[in-house]
Amino acid sequence: MAKFIFVVCQNGAESACKREVTRNHPELRLAFSRPGFITFKLNEGDLPEKFFLKSTLARTYGWSCGSATSPSSRELIERVLDLPEIAQANQLHLWQRDGALPGTGGFEPGMTPLAEEMAAQIRKHFPAGKQVPVNRLAQADAAVLDVVMVEPNQWWFGFHYATTPAQRWPGGVPLVDPRVDCASRAYLKLQEALLWSGIRVKPGDTCVEIGSAPGGACQLLLEKGARVIAVDPAEMDPVVVSHESLTHLKCRAREVRKRDLRDIRWLLADLNVAPAYTIDTVAEIATNQHVRHLRGMLLTLKLPDLELVQQVPDMIQKVKGLGFNLVRTRQLAFNRNEFCLMALRDQYALRDSRRKNG
Numbered sequence: 001m002a003k004f005i006f007v008v009c010q011n012g013a014e015s016a017c018k019r020e021v022t023r024n025h026p027e028l029r030l031a032f033s034r035p036g037f038i039t040f041k042l043n044e045g046d047l048p049e050k051f052f053l054k055s056t057l058a059r060t061y062g063w064s065c066g067s068a069t070s071p072s073s074r075e076l077i078e079r080v081l082d083l084p085e086i087a088q089a090n091q092l093h094l095w096q097r098d099g100a101l102p103g104t105g106g107f108e109p110g111m112t113p114l115a116e117e118m119a120a121q122i123r124k125h126f127p128a129g130k131q132v133p134v135n136r137l138a139q140a141d142a143a144v145l146d147v148v149m150v151e152p153n154q155w156w157f158g159f160h161y162a163t164t165p166a167q168r169w170p171g172g173v174p175l176v177d178p179r180v181d182c183a184s185r186a187y188l189k190l191q192e193a194l195l196w197s198g199i200r201v202k203p204g205d206t207c208v209e210i211g212s213a214p215g216g217a218c219q220l221l222l223e224k225g226a227r228v229i230a231v232d233p234a235e236m237d238p239v240v241v242s243h244e245s246l247t248h249l250k251c252r253a254r255e256v257r258k259r260d261l262r263d264i265r266w267l268l269a270d271l272n273v274a275p276a277y278t279i280d281t282v283a284e285i286a287t288n289q290h291v292r293h294l295r296g297m298l299l300t301l302k303l304p305d306l307e308l309v310q311q312v313p314d315m316i317q318k319v320k321g322l323g324f325n326l327v328r329t330r331q332l333a334f335n336r337n338e339f340c341l342m343a344l345r346d347q348y349a350l351r352d353s354r355r356k357n358g
């Protein structure tokens, strides 16, 4: 029988995502596409049951088990409860595909009222003794049954194993509250980047953010007890800038004296410039003789044209060349026309960041 996989991405990223996936996986052919939702047919060869999709733009993915269309939500719920995959599932994730670009017109990815209502209906209709948690953080490696509301009356079904942090979140969106009071959306981006990368910023860690104004990301770092060096010629949010653990260097990155960065452990960059400029800017810092304690970086790299994602492998090579052995990329759910690159000196950097007093 033909096998299919589904991929969920940002609304509008589907064309670039299709090209990226088929380039990295020549065994896949496009089957179906809607904004933010794609399926592929496995044409030749096979993929392991717990396959890893090589893609920056894929927010989440899994095996596809088909779809159902009906004007009656009751009928669609019955189809979910009849799926044979439900018997093996440890978790059920149900969500609506993104209706807009994140951060536009008040839209943020995550649970919609309709998805919440359908999830509540499903919980109510589980047969006695066969309940499965719905829309919770899946355990690592759990078998997850996916229900994607591609349209309110057209649901697609799938399953995957939660083998990566983002595969544990319903629809690949972290379970965070997007209504938090923050200086900018960068607060949400960094929250997600930390959860995805596994980096734990600990109290007393020194962080530098290049491109820090108005200050959402710095706000989150300060909440974590970090000492923050904020580099930006633009004005910072008055509350963030007055925090005693923040130093604002009101200049461009290249004007910063590198010896002022000698204690940094984590380097963040969020510049509204071309990716090559961001990488060159962080390269000057990461390779400087004074900067000896740097463990890792989280970079926001701009993609004014999403097709530029095809250059990501070259960017990864360039960052590896700076002495970072572990480099990964992901278009975060809270990213817009950009993606996140995490770079760690080695796997121990992550382990050390998790130790209490490391």
Ligand SMILES: C[S@@+](CC[C@H](N)C(=O)[O-])C[C@H]1O[C@@H](n2cnc3c(N)ncnc32)[C@H](O)[C@@H]1O
Binding pocket: 183, 184, 185, 186, 187, 209, 210, 211, 212, 213, 214, 215, 216, 217, 218, 231, 232, 233, 234, 251, 252, 253, 254, 270, 271, 272, 273
């Ligand atoms: C997307 S905003 C950063 C948002 C910020 N991370 C936050 O948490 O609110 C981009 C910033 O990059 C700054 N920027 C652009 N070029 C820069 C450079 N060469 N050095 C430092 N900052 C720069 C801009 O002034 C702008 O404030």
